Amino acid sequence: MGYQALYRVWRPQSFIDVVGQGHVTKTLQNALVQQKISHAYLFSGPRGTGKTSAAKILAKAVNCEKGPAAEPCNECPSCTGITDGSIPDVIEIDAASNNGVEEIRDIRDKVKYAPNAVKFKVYIVDEVHMLSIGAFNALLKTLEEPPRHVIFILATTEPHKIPLTIISRCQRFDFKRIGSKEIVGRMKQITLETDVPCSDQAMNIIARAAEGGMRDALSLLDQAISFSEGEVTEEDALTVTGAVSQAFLTKIAQAIHEQDVGKALDLLERLLSLGKDPSRFLEDMIFYFRDMLLYKTAPGLSEALERVWIDEDFKNLADALPPEGLYSMIESFNNTQQEIKWTNHPRVFIEVALVKLCHKASASPGEGYYQELLQKITSLENQVQELKEKGISISAEAKTASQPKPQRTAKKQFKAPVGKINVILKEATKQDLHAVKGQWGQMLELLVKQQMKSSVALLNDAEPVAASSDAFVVKFKYDIHCQMAMENSRFVEALGSIIQQTIGKRLAMVGVPEDQWVKIREDFLSLQSNDMPDTKQEEDPFIAEARKLVGDELLEIKD
Template sequence: MSYVALYRAWRPQRFSDVVGQEHVVTTLIHALEMNRLAHAYLFAGPRGTGKTSLAKILAKAVNCEQPEGIEPCNVCPACTGINAGAVMDVVEMDAASNRGIDEIRGLLEQVRYVPTEVKKKVYIIDEVHMLTPEAFNALLKTLEEPPNYCLFVLATTELHKVPATIASRCQRFSFGRVKVERVVQRLQEVAATLSVAVEESALWLIARLTEGGLRDALSLLDQVVAFSSDHIGVEQVAEVTGGVSSEKIGELCSLVFAHDHGGLLSLLSAFWERGVDPSQLIVETLSYLRDAIVQKCGGVEIDKSDRVQYDPTFAVVISHVQPSILLQIAERMGHLQAEMRFQSQARLYIEVSLLALIDQMDPVVDQKPVLEPSKQGVPSEDLLIMRQELQQLVQRIELLERKQWVENRQIAEQRTQEATEEAPERQIRNPVQETPLVRQSTSVSPMQSKGRHAWQGKQMNAQDQELLTTLEQRWVPLLEEMKRTSIQTRAWLYAGRPVGVFGHHLVIAFKSSLHAETVIKSPHRELIEEVLQQRLQRPVVIATILEEEWERVKNHMINGDSDQNVGKVSEPWVGKVIELLGEDRVRVIDE
């Protein structure tokens, strides 16, 4: 006796055997019970979801000689003949290979004759969207008003290619992909009859790879059984499909998270030696990242990931990773997938791209290059509570600082107004609009505002001079790094150059006052300081200055000359104003 493939041996024979299409089965059963069966049906859905199988069950149900309620008995001559394809009145035609008008005309010639073997003629046309326009036109009239002894069942995987004139003459049913859990249940039933030990994790992986196609799942299980006749696990499934196991993809991601260049290259080299296709590696990595993003963003309830069923390391790998990092990697992998067709050396391109990605992204805290599930775990509840309390404390401190700064500013403005009223013979003419020595934002905190004046009057020591030289040499790479953070900020900063370092203070000189004033404003100032702090590993406060003003300040530092305007000030109230507002923002004019 010849071997029968699993998907054929386990093909549904009754309505109760159909998996995952309850809405279609229920409607057809009720139609049969109430004798309200339509003359034409259109089954549309992905491959392997039961369209043709349900059409044959319906053909048996309307012709069964000894039905068990609504279910066909599968033992009478009509049922056995339909199962064997030996009944001439039940015609199953593949429109992909019989798509012309001549084939349809031959079919319509048979419609005129009454059935001879069974009660009702049934015509099942699979992949009906492949018919030519002429064939569709020939089918129209008969499909609209067929003889009462005829039933048409059309099946298609591409509903949008079926003309509206055909679809409107049929009752349409949409077949959905079978849920992974249902596919696994069916595979477990099949595996129980086999003489091979099959791990449940392997069944979950098969169901995941076939994307809700039960026929494809049974075919893949059949193939894996032929490959490994004694034991089937996740490794055997991955080897048969030519892909990479989920645990290996997790190891790849953990190496990227940990910035482990050497480990990443070694793992990729192992993939290439095994013959892993680069395009398939990108697809599986994207699938892994997609599941991770769903988990991290709280989509577990609406999209329950089944990866944990066959990959115990999945939850451990993503436990310390922020969604922003996952999105960054997924976006880059998506670009890689689109660019692969233009690359002649795909393996080298993937290696270089992943290494470049590592250098661009922030390292993941507490992430080890190679994860061991037995030693790693998710953060404890106490640690999470401590993190939340620390974040709340930081927010309260920032709020108090902003409040104190507003109060100090109001006091300074009030004192300035009182001082001006007491000395009417001298005027301070809009000091903010005068050309200042240092351009700075008026929306900074008290600590920042104080820090931006602190560098004036100081001399650069040897350490400051060394850091300035380093910044001058690395200014172009810093601009490129800023470009990845904010293109607009980098455009404004491009016109400047570092001219002075005074402790934590960096002075940047510009030729244009517009550039100097814009760079020091929010959010450009914060972005620049953040990038500099990450690169230099030290606090940085920036200040901007015009080139011509910097030359004057530099000469002042060298010669020790005092500022002419400030040197003339002898009145106490003027000194008080300068102390409150800063000497770089005040110009005294004698009249």
């Protein structure tokens, strides 16, 4: 192939080229200078953040003929050979396709042989979490005490799937998502050296769409260059990434502020007709109002704005919208984003959200409302003063009653998914529940080891109350704990992986507050009894009293 993708051409060849991972590169450089090279490393982090690139740079640095040095020279035969892959002593393994015991045993047998061309034999195992349990066990002893001439570098995007016995034998480095400014800086360098004109707004759009991954950003830039005709413009970047322009978001925000339901729905129709992703649109709206809130409440933090440029339209709209309205918009769009995950008609939910926001905007008191209220209060005070001068008394109660009382906003309560719980109860068995309860304590310990202590605290007063072959119900004592646990996608994913590890199969978790669980369970039992024609509608009073005392779980009725 004559053409190579940008992310392959511009792959970092030195630690200084690795963007956004200074905490990792500095530690590795100091270890190289002080000759404190470990026998095993674990590089973990999101995709496209430089894990494999850093592993190859480290392999070059330890084998460089001009070392030990903080950077490989990239000129000696060792460095050039590792770069082009011609040196057999640096072995890259894809664990996704070589995840069996036999492949790891082959490594274990060959690791004792000395390297041929360089000082150290380096094994780079990518996506190591894909190895089977048997393969991990085969790797344990070799990873802990390899020969002096061998270095293992394991790379993964899901470190929670790696056994703790493997992690404890490695020096772990966590790669973080790269900031938008650092990604833009790297893209500017590339476009300048390749003589490709690209606007700053287009690069900002691409950087935000990459979500912290340099490889994703360069792939999108490569795609935008192919799509554009000469210069990469803002419209080209929006088309390639599927994002929504700020001007379009401002029009929708203005329609909400002006309480124009028709205009808001028309704009949504135009947006979806262009093939934009509804979930991406909601995300853009959330960040748009988030940036507007920061601009209003903390003008000095302009560098923290992620999705907007401060133009005249944005300034005017920010001055017109009160902070309370921004809170409501962010909350409404966030709830809609959660709801469309469980539906095949996301457009309906977005339309409902826009209509509600327009009605809220019309009902919310603005500055004119408060001015009118102050005028009425002043007028009433003048009338009271006139009555006092005439000798007519007025009670304090009547005076207080004339003033409007502040309305209390009801706190939104977490609503448990009744339909899902009823499905689980229909298929629930005691064996499945005992299996979950038997491993519950071990699951909490594994969550603590994965540095999720705050999430474990939510489960202190929670317990499994029903389980089927593919899901289980957890009862929470407090509504807020249930809501925080179920809305934390990282916690739910980690708990699902731990359940699969301990029980042997993956179960979906459904949370329910204690007070709602009692009602749901009673309704389910009554429904089941109504469906059975031979079941007596009236329960024996002695059995009913026993049920109140000990509960259904401990009650056993025998004829």
